[in-house]
Amino acid sequence: xxxxxxxxxxxxxxxxxxxxxxxxxxxxxxxxxxxxxxxxxxxxxxxxxxxxxxxxxxxxxxxxxxxxxxxxxxxxxxxxxxxxxxxxxxxxxxxxxxxxxxxxxxxxxxxxxxxxxxxxxxxxxxxxxxx
Numbered sequence: 001x002x003x004x005x006x007x008x009x010x011x012x013x014x015x016x017x018x019x020x021x022x023x024x025x026x027x028x029x030x031x032x033x034x035x036x037x038x039x040x041x042x043x044x045x046x047x048x049x050x051x052x053x054x055x056x057x058x059x060x061x062x063x064x065x066x067x068x069x070x071x072x073x074x075x076x077x078x079x080x081x082x083x084x085x086x087x088x089x090x091x092x093x094x095x096x097x098x099x100x101x102x103x104x105x106x107x108x109x110x111x112x113x114x115x116x117x118x119x120x121x122x123x124x125x126x127x128x129x130x131x
Contacts, residue, residue, distance in 0.1 A: 037127070037130055038068060038069075039067070039068055039069040039072060039130050040065055040066065040067050040068060040069070040072065040075050040099075040127060040130055041065065041066050041068070041127070042063060042064070042065050042066075042077075042125060042126075042127060043063070043064050043065065043066045043103065044063050044064045045061055045062070045063030045064075045125050046061070046062060046063065047059060047060075047061055047120070047122075047123050048060050048061075048062050049117075052118075053118075054114070055113070055114040055115075056113055056114065057113060057114055057115075057117045057118055058109060058110065058113050058117050059081065059109070059110040059117045059120045060107045060108065060109045060110070061079045061107065061108040061109075061123055061125050062105070062106070062107045063105070063106055063107075063125065064103050064104065064105050064106065065077075065096065065103070065104055065106055065127070066102070066103050066104075067099050067100060067101050067102060067103075067104060068101065069101070070100075070101050072099045072130060072131065073097070073099075073131045074095050074096060074097045074099070074129070074131055075095070075096045075099065075127055075129065075130050075131075076093055076094070076095050076096075076127070076128050076129035076130075077093065077094045077095075077096065077106060077108055077125060077126070077127055077128070078091060078092075078093055078108075078124075078125070078126050078127075078128045079091070079092045079093075079094070079108035079110075079123060079124070079125050080092075080123060080124045080125075081110050081120045081122075081123050082120070082121060082122040082123065082124075083119050083120065083121050083122075084119075084121040084122075086122065089110075089116075089119065089120060090110060090111055090112070092108050092109065092110065092111055093108075093128070094106060094107070094108045108125065
C-alpha cells in the first residue's frame with residue numbers, strides 16, 4: 001500500500017518538475033501562440049495594381065492600421081508577395097512614423113515593375129515591430 005502512494009508521489013513530482021514528458025519522444029513543451037499585440041492592428045488590406053499591362057505596372061498592398069496606444073514611435077509592416085504557385089517572390093518592409101491614436105493608411109509596394117509585378121498573384125501583410 002505504501003509503495004503505491006510513494007510511486008504516485010514520485011510520478012506526480014516528476015510531471016510537475018518537468019522531468020517526465022507526457023508525450024514520449026517529444027522532449028519539448030508545445031509552443032504557445034504569441035499573444036496579439038494590442039497597441040496596433042491591421043484593420044483592412046488589399047492588393048492594388050496600377051498601369052496594368054504596361055511596362056510600368058506596379059503592385060501595392062494598400063490598407064489601414066489602427067493605433068490604440070499613444071506615443072508609439074513607429075510600426076514596421078512586412079509585405080510578402082507570391083506568384084500563382086505560392087512561391088515567394090519578394091519581401092518588403094515599410095515603416096510608419098508619426099503615429100497618432102486612430103486609423104492610418106499604409107502602402108507596401110512590390111519593388112519591381114512591369115512583367116515582374118504582373119507575376120504577383122498573392123500576398124501576406126503583418127506588423128513585425130511596434131516601438
